[in-house]
Amino acid sequence: MTPQEILIAEAGEYVAGLMSPMEAENFERMIATDANTRAAVAMWREKLMPLDETAPQVAPTPALWDRIERAIGDEPMVKPTGQGFFTRLAGLWADVGALRLGSMAGALAALVLAVVLVVRPDAPPLKPTVVAVLNNPTTQEPMAIVEAFADGRVRVVHLRDVAVPEGRTMQVWTLWDRQVGPRSVGLLERPVERQFQTSGFPQPTGNQLFEITLEPAGGSPTGRPTGPILCVGRATTPL
C-alpha cells in the first residue's frame, strides 16, 4: 500500500472505532499535527455518517435531559474568547477521539494526584490552596500537576516527559483575570518537579487557569505566551 493508502485505511479504522486505546491515542497526535490526517478523518466521518442516520429513532425518557442538566450543573466553562489567551487554544481544537481518551486520562490524573498529595514525604505542612491538572490541549493527556499555595509558592509536578528542543524553554503561566492577562510563573528547562516563589499575585482561587507553553530560551520575549501550549488546566480547591 502507498503511504496515502495507509493513511486512508488507518483513518477509516480510527473512525470505525477499530483502534485500541493506545493506537487511537497515537493516531490522535497525528490528527492534531497533520492536515492530511485530519482531512482523511473528516472524509470518513462525512462519508460514513449516513450509517448513523439509519439508526432507529428512540425517544429518550423524560428524565434524561434532567440528568444531563444535573451532570453539567456547576461545571466551569472553558470559553473561547474573541482574542487573547484562548484563541490559540481554540485553534488547537481537539478531536473527539481525544475526549474518549480524556475520560481515562482524567481518571489516571486523579489517581496520580491522589498519590502525589498523599504520598509525597517531603511535602511541607501547608496544604495547597488550589490544585490543577494540566492536560495536553489536543490529546487531553494529563501532562503536569500544579499546586498553588497561599504563601505564593507554585509547585509544578510533571507526569509525562516533554522533549524541549535546543534553544527553547518551557514557561509556566497563570491567568486569574482576563483584564490582567496571563502572568509568568517561571521557566523550566526540563520537565522536573519545581517550586516557584511568586509575589504580587492575588491569592490562588478555584477556576484560575494554568498553562505551560514552549518559548524561546530565556522566556517569552513579549511577557505573554507566544509559543505552542504544551498543557493547560483550571485549578480547583482540594477538599
Next chain:
Amino acid sequence: MTASDPDLKSALMKVAAGDRAALRVIYEALAPSMLGVALRVVKRRELAEDVVQEGFVKIWRNAHRYDPSLGPPKAWLFAIIRNQSLNLLRDGRREDLVDQVPEPEGEAVEAFLAAERLPDSGRLKHCLEGLEPQRRNSLLMAYVDGFSHGEIAGRLAVPLGTVKAWIRRSLLSLRECMG
C-alpha cells in the same frame, strides 16, 4: 425534528459560550437518533441513555473544540456518541451484556439493517453493494455494532488477520468508489 449543519454549527458556538438552551436545541434535534446509534452498540436501553448523558456532558465541555476541518457538526456529534458507546463497553460492562442479551451467533443484525436502510440514491449504499459481502459485513459490524477485529473474526469464524485485511481493503475500495 431535523437540524441543518448551519443550525448545529451555530448551536455548538452558543454551547461553547455556555448557552444551555443551545445544548437543548442539539438534544431535541439529535437525542433520539443518538440513542438509536448507542443502542446498536450497547444493546440495552438504560446503558444507551447513560451513553447519551455522558455524550452531552462531553459536548458541553468540548463544544469550543469543534472544528469544521474535522467534518460536519453532525458527524462530530455522532462520533462522540459512538466513542462513548465503545468506552462503556471497554469499561468492562460488556460481560454483563453478553450474559444478559443473547446475540445471534455469526451475524450482526444491526449491521445488515443499517446497510438496508441506507437511502437508495446515496453513494454509500451503491459503493457498499460493490464490496464482497463478507468484507462489507466486517466493516459494518465494526462501525454499526462497535465490534472489534477480534469479535468480528470470532463471529465470522475467520482468522483475525483476514478480518483486518478485509476491512482495510473495504475501506480503500469504498474510498475509490465514493471519490
